[in-house]
Amino acid sequence: MTFFTRRRAWSASSWTLFLLALAAAPAMLDGGFELELLSKVMIMSIFAASLQLLVGCTGLVSLGHAAFFGVGAYATALVVPQAGAANLVATLAFAGGVSMLFAVVIGLLVLRTRGIYFIMVTLAFAQMLYYVVHDGKGFGGSDGTYLYFKPVVGMFGKTWVDLADGRAFYWAVLAVLVFTLGVLRVVMRSRFGHALAGIRHNEQRMTASGYPVFLYKLASFAIGGALAGIAGSLYAFQYGFVNPELFSWHQSGNVLLMVILGGPGFGGAIAGALVFVLLSDWLSELTKHWQLIFGLLIIVSVAMLPLGLTGGVAACHATIERLCARRRGVPAKTVPKEERAL
């Protein structure tokens, strides 16, 4: 097996194992709470992966991504019928669509800036939406709005699967996660995705080569926003209520944290989401002032793990490969980045 195919096989098998483990979880866990927690991990994974498209793939560091998460959640809460279940696919599509619309409008403004400015204005727009739903009429104010029914999967008025059952909802979330990862993988391997990578590495060169860089960034922002909206929609369905805190900068900061600490790639985003959700859940059980420990952990991890979790793992892997190659007296293979799998 060559270096490439071995790496790809390793990556493919770890993804398969991971997804199979997720699928098998409901059978192995009997507590409804643990299932809900894993479901939350998956929803946050979708959210984090949508931000990774912006940060890791396009080089757009947004501190306001919660805006689209919140838009998706609120769009869901406002569109579901008061009596009776909503159609899952239709609602997700609607939430994603509304979020994408917001992302395009906001993107047209914020993408005119770069670097630290961009970080600031994305934060500001998320905060603006916070105030809109907090103080505006019809959104339920600081208490938010409730959703009373879990959605169903069906078509033309017929219900195929009722997601009121905890396990059924869990598998639906898993399906959406797989769908999201599939979409992202196809996008990143496409010409569009390669162009995004080019923009991230050297925007000036891309412009000089003839790419309409602004449009590419806008498209990336829009897709990321749409997927965040879908995550928000699932969140609304899972917990049954939405409130302005979904737009808060804690939410934006947390998802950015998941992406950076998780490491590069969509696998990194998922790793980050997993660690974040489980860690914050565990810590908050320990003490009322868990944020203090959490804050210190953040500082230390960012300082010590500049490559994040998966980046650290990949670096170890590469070092081991190099050492083995040296032992065998064979030159280490160079790996072009775009050849690496997700």
Add this chain to the structure above:
Amino acid sequence: MTLATFFVQCLNSMQYGLLLFLVASGLTLVFGIMGIVNLAHGSFYMIGAYLAYSLTALTGNLFVALALGLVLSLIFGYLLEWVFFSFLYERDHLQQVLMTYGLILVIEELRSILIGDDVHGVAVPAFLAGSIAIGNDMLYPVYRLFVSAACVVLALALYWLIRKTRVGMKIRAGASNREMAQSLGIDIGLLYRVVFSLGFGLAVMSGMLFAPVSTVYPGMGAQMLIVCFLVVVIGGIGSITGAFVAALLIGFVDTFGKVLWQEGAGIAIYLLMAVILLVRPAGLLGERAMR
């Protein structure tokens, strides 16, 4: 709106604008000169407010509290730079963002542990507690005028420091070319510590001064940070003059926005930002090239 009301709102706008300018200039100094984006800057403002509350409760006098707070903030700023912020210089903006985000959580939680999460008011000393009559029916608190005056004094002091002193010259040299300044014998480490303490001190003092006017509440740091960001974005990064213009502009838009458009409830300044992004993305007085 009567003329008296209009005049009062103008005073409020200017006061808020001056306050924003002081806090935002701390942020923009640290970023412009040291290249550090500090999300915890709003928390420094909050520290000032809670410091005013606890020191006034302790000493019974706001002015003693202010003096004490000034000394404490300079010491603490110096230490904080030494212990934490000096590790941020070599890192990219993203890491700085996340590490200062962690710092916010730590500061907020420490405040929660040490002082609690309650909302407080801070008492004004008796001789400043009165009001001046404006027009026939409006009363304007004397303390607010005092705060505005204090802000103007601090702003002028800042201007004098940066423009007219040797320290200021070194600061400006360090801003434009770090290596060159270093090779000329300027101790960059010390200079950065001074600049950071200055930025920290500005935020904390503003928090202390303004505490009797607004209430002291847990979320005030986050609130201030975001408005500071708006000042920097609208004014242009690295430009103190820009921060001044933008701060006053925001002061007016926010104050009159809340009075004239109650349903809008505070999003007026975000709409202002949107307009600026549309017509001048680099800010009113910003340079076109950004870090």
Add this chain to the structure above:
Amino acid sequence: MTLARSESTSLRACNLTRRFGGLTAVNDVSLDVDVGTIHSVIGTNGAGKSTLINLLCGELTPTSGDVMLNDASIGGWSQQRRARAGVGRTYQRNNVFAPLSVMENCRLAAQARMPRAWHLHEAARRCVASNELAAAALEHTGLTHCAMRIAGTLSHGQKRQLEIAMCLAGEPAILLLDEPLAGMGPEETARMLELLQSLRAEHAILLVEHDMDAVFAVSDLVTVMVDGAVIASGTSDEIRANRAVQSAYLGTADVE
């Protein structure tokens, strides 16, 4: 607007001026670059040569004056639009995609000018057209043997070659080359000059350079700039004999 390379193509600077505050970096400069010629621009450091290239390719907007492409005014066009119309440039300091492979660097450059470069579903690796263009560009510049290496690991000379390859992959009609020989040894310089000669027939080349021997060896036209303004323009021989150029730039010792 795309250009077939066989069309006669010219890029014209018409009274270009660019001021930065009090400094006039480019002062009323006019020159032509036509297909089948190599037009070199020489001058002292700070003479405004790089600024001129930036004005021609669209990275800077002129304070006054215009840029014409085949008699059409393109002064208001963005850099991307000019690049898609066939105006390619290289940079004085290596400006490649360092973490990507050499092949991917060229492939990205080639992809820019494809009609459906933004496609979301087709895998980029299987894009025949961009891969072919990239391979051709690499072959032309002699980099095929390092196609799979990471661009950041190349030697300086190879990176300069990659700059040209990336420019060629976009199939430009006009080449604006900013000091392609910078930092190169004699062997590499000779190779680069051979490359330029081979490109001359089908491209319009504007060459900004410091290496006088190289410039006089390959150029059809030479323009001399001092302090942002043109002081002389003509063939290599005319310029070498020009008194003003000699005193300002070449030195007053007898040349040849």
